[in-house]
Amino acid sequence: MARAVRSGYITKGPSKWDLMLAFFDGNADNRRTITFRVANTGEGIELVLIINELVRDGGSGEYWLFKGVVETTGDDRMVSGWFRTDTRRGYLSLN
Numbered sequence: 001m002a003r004a005v006r007s008g009y010i011t012k013g014p015s016k017w018d019l020m021l022a023f024f025d026g027n028a029d030n031r032r033t034i035t036f037r038v039a040n041t042g043e044g045i046e047l048v049l050i051i052n053e054l055v056r057d058g059g060s061g062e063y064w065l066f067k068g069v070v071e072t073t074g075d076d077r078m079v080s081g082w083f084r085t086d087t088r089r090g091y092l093s094l095n
Helices: 016-024
Strands: 007-012 034-039 045-056 063-070 077-084 089-094
Touching: 016 034, 016 045
Parallel strands: none
Antiparallel strands: 007 034, 007 089, 034 045, 045 063, 063 077, 077 089
8 A cells, every 4th residue: 555655744643752762662673663644645544664764853853854664565665754743744755
């Protein structure tokens, strides 16, 4: 299902705590994942991600740039985007 999505708006994402755990918790064999609901058509879909890179964007501590892998596709599709933890909204694109 995630193959049909090239990019979309994040309409529901993780809390700041869950984002932090997804980035810091786990090792190469056992990673914590997070879920983003992405609206590109209709009701949207949920993508389960492994976060590999997280960068603070600005000084508020609410804006984040991220890179990772979509776990739900099973083929290690790379993903990147930006996300606001205060609104739990943002944008992502599959690479």
